[in-house]
Every structure is written in C-alpha cells, then in structure tokens.
Amino acid sequence: MESKSIILSIALISCFFMIALADPTINYIGANDNGVSHFPVYQGLKMHIRCYANPNTSMSNGPVALFDAGLPFSSLVFANVLIELLPTISTMNISRACVFDRYGYGWSDPAPYPFMSTEFVYRLHGSLNAASIQSPYIMVGWSWGSVDIQNYALQYMNEVVGLLTIDGTDSAYAFDPKNAPGLAGATAAIEQLLQLLPTGAVEGMLANIPLEFGYIPSNPLGCAFPIEAQTANNQWWMTEKNLNTALQEVQIMIPSTSLLNQTYESMNTATPLSNIPLVVMTADSNGEYWILRQNVLASLSSKSYHIHDNTSSHFIPIQNPAGIVSALQTLLTYVDQHQPIIVI
Ligand SMILES: *[C@@H]1O[C@H](CO)[C@@H](O)[C@H](O)[C@H]1NC(C)=O
Numbered sequence: 001m002e003s004k005s006i007i008l009s010i011a012l013i014s015c016f017f018m019i020a021l022a023d024p025t026i027n028y029i030g031a032n033d034n035g036v037s038h039f040p041v042y043q044g045l046k047m048h049i050r051c052y053a054n055p056n057t058s059m060s061n062g063p064v065a066l067f068d069a070g071l072p073f074s075s076l077v078f079a080n081v082l083i084e085l086l087p088t089i090s091t092m093n094i095s096r097a098c099v100f101d102r103y104g105y106g107w108s109d110p111a112p113y114p115f116m117s118t119e120f121v122y123r124l125h126g127s128l129n130a131a132s133i134q135s136p137y138i139m140v141g142w143s144w145g146s147v148d149i150q151n152y153a154l155q156y157m158n159e160v161v162g163l164l165t166i167d168g169t170d171s172a173y174a175f176d177p178k179n180a181p182g183l184a185g186a187t188a189a190i191e192q193l194l195q196l197l198p199t200g201a202v203e204g205m206l207a208n209i210p211l212e213f214g215y216i217p218s219n220p221l222g223c224a225f226p227i228e229a230q231t232a233n234n235q236w237w238m239t240e241k242n243l244n245t246a247l248q249e250v251q252i253m254i255p256s257t258s259l260l261n262q263t264y265e266s267m268n269t270a271t272p273l274s275n276i277p278l279v280v281m282t283a284d285s286n287g288e289y290w291i292l293r294q295n296v297l298a299s300l301s302s303k304s305y306h307i308h309d310n311t312s313s314h315f316i317p318i319q320n321p322a323g324i325v326s327a328l329q330t331l332l333t334y335v336d337q338h339q340p341i342i343v344i
Pocket residue numbers: 058059061062063093336
C-alpha cells in the first residue's frame with residue numbers, strides 16, 4: 001500500500017512538472033529554461049515564438065522584447081543572450097522576452113515562396129496577435145533581423161516603443177557592390193550542400209563549414225554555448241527545410257533592402273523612424289565603410305544612441321551577450337518616458 005501511494009505521488013508530482021515545464025521537448029539553455037513556446041498559425045503558416053516571462057510582477061505592464069536573428073539562423077542563436085538576460089530581467093521594465101523563428105527555421109513552418117521582409121513583418125504582426133502577445137514592443141534585430149525590425153517600425157509605428165539593432169543590416173546593403181557576388185557564392189555553396197545532404201557526405205564536412213552558414217560548432221569563436229541550443233540548432237541545420245530556407249532568404253536580401261531604401265528616401269525626412277528610441281550597436285571590426293553606414297542607420301531616428309563594440313566580430317550574440325543586455329538597458333532608459341532624453 002505504502003509503496004503504491006509513493007508511486008502515485010511521484011506520478012502526481014511529475015504530472016505537475018509536465019504542466020509547469022510547458023515544452024519538455026524544447027530547451028535552449030538547460031535546467032533554468034522556463035520559456036514557453038507558442039505556435040500561432042497565421043494565414044496557413046505556423047510560427048514558433050518562445051517567451052520568457054519577467055518574474056517581477058511590477059514589470060508586467062512593460063513592453064515585450066522581441067528578438068529577430070541573423071540569416072540563416074534560427075532563434076537558438078540567442079541562447080547566450082538569454083543566459084545573460086534572464087538573471088537580470090527582474091530589474092528591467094519588460095514584461096517578457098520572446099525569440100522567434102522566421103519561416104523555415106527551427107520550429108516554424110517553411111514559407112511557400114521567398115518572403116520579402118515586408119511580407120514577413122506583416123505575417124509576424126498577425127502571428128503575434130494570434131498568440132495574444134500584445135504590443136508595445138521593443139524590437140531587437142541582429143544582422144538581417146535589423147531589416148525586419150526597421151520594416152516593422154515603419155509598418156506598425158504605434159506598436160514599437162524601442163529598437164535595438166545589433167550589427168544590423170542597413171538599407172544601403174542593396175547598393176554595396178560586393179554583396180551580389182557574395183550572395184551568388186553563398187547560393188552555389190548551399191545548393192551543393194542540398195545535393196550532398198541525402199548522401200550523408202555533409203556529416204564529414206561539418207568541421208569546415210563557416211559559422212556564416214548557420215552550423216554551430218562546439219565553443220563557437222572560442223565562446224561557451226549551451227549544448228541544448230547547439231544540438232537543436234544543428235539537428236535543424238541538417239535538413240532540406242533549413243537549407244531551402246537559406247536559399248529563399250538569400251534571394252530576398254537585395255530586393256528587400258532596396259525597397260527599404262526607397263521607402264526611407266521617399267519619406268523625404270531626415271528621421272523616417274521618427275523619434276522611436278533607437279540604439280545601434282556596431283562591431284567596429286567590420287571596417288570604416290560599415291561604421292559610416294551604421295552612423296546613417298543611427299541617424300534615422302531623432303532619439304538614438306550608437307554603441308561601438310570594438311572586440312566582437314559580427315557574431316555579437318555569441319561573443320558579447322552581456323554587451324547586448326547592457327545595450328537593452330540603455331535603450332530602456334530612453335523608452336521610459338520619465339527619463340530625460342539625450343539626443344546624440
Ligand atoms: C513599465 O512600462 C510601462 C509601459 O510603458 C509603464 O506603464 C510602467 O509604468 C513601467 N513600469 C516601471 C516600473 O517603470
């Protein structure tokens with residue numbers, strides 16, 4: 001009798017934990033991962049959005065911080081940022097931090113055709129509503145994610161209270177003459193990986209795949225990275241869905257940035273992002289021309305602040321997650337209307 005009731009209580013306790021840990025199969029950062037995954041379906045496509053709630057109930061009216069990754073990465077690339085952010089989130093006025101997978105990456109459905117950034121943003125908006133993740137938003141975009149968050153701010157300006165771009169792609173990308181040949185090379189390489197995938201030959205090439213292609217090795221760039229996110233990232237990476245998605249996205253980079261540039265220019269104002277608080281974080285190691293363009297990006301809002309990261313490469317979310325959390329804290333001082341606004 002006694003052993004039976006012990007077994008019953010163990011069963012009840014594990015039931016309780018099954019409910020508390022909403023997604024036992026999805027884990028980015030290990031034992032402390034208390035994220036909740038949402039799978040809204042909007043216009044026929046499922047999007048994965050994973051949120052980490054602020055345990056401090058005084059912050060429950062704060063904006064939602066949304067993180068958009070670089071190309072061709074899923075939201076798993078933000079694992080180190082979550083590890084830095086979650087222990088300090090209770091001091092920050094954000095109600096939850098959410099990462100999401102663009103279509104075709106991670107746990108999101110693939111897109112039926114390449115989506116321009118403007119179409120992605122329209123669908124992100126619908127997906128957030130479908131998941132009842134309400135504005136106001138602070139939008140954080142690393143690399144390509146920066147194009148999406150600029151478009152989101154232009155399309156839904158009243159929903160966005162702050163923008164943080166992390167070595168973000170700018171609208172002059174379309175006119176940088178080295179980008180078209182670079183994208184042609186990337187396309188050829190991804191097509192080759194797609195051909196080799198069914199043969200198993202890709203397994204033997206993993207040590208030589210540059211990080212730019214989205215495969216995450218152990219200790220990427222000499223940094224710690226959680227095994228949970230690394231394993232999930234690499235399982236997704238080795239799929240046709242992922243490689244086809246990378247091919248699709250590579251196709252829309254120049255058209256999407258060209259359109260964003262036209263949109264900005266046609267607005268005929270020095271500050272098309274109005275006075276939305278904007279923090280631009282730049283990896284200075286990418287050179288003078290890049291820094292000049294990042295200065296232009298920082299000029300698009302009348303309330304902006306430019307942070308230089310002089311030690312990281314483009315992979316700031318992996319190499320300097322503490323710098324990103326600090327940049328988010330800086331942004332929050334602008335977002336809070338009660339703080340004096342410093343215009344730089
Ligand atoms: C957090 O932000 C919300 C929305 O902007 C605001 O209403 C609230 O007063 C802020 N809370 C704190 C503690 O700053």
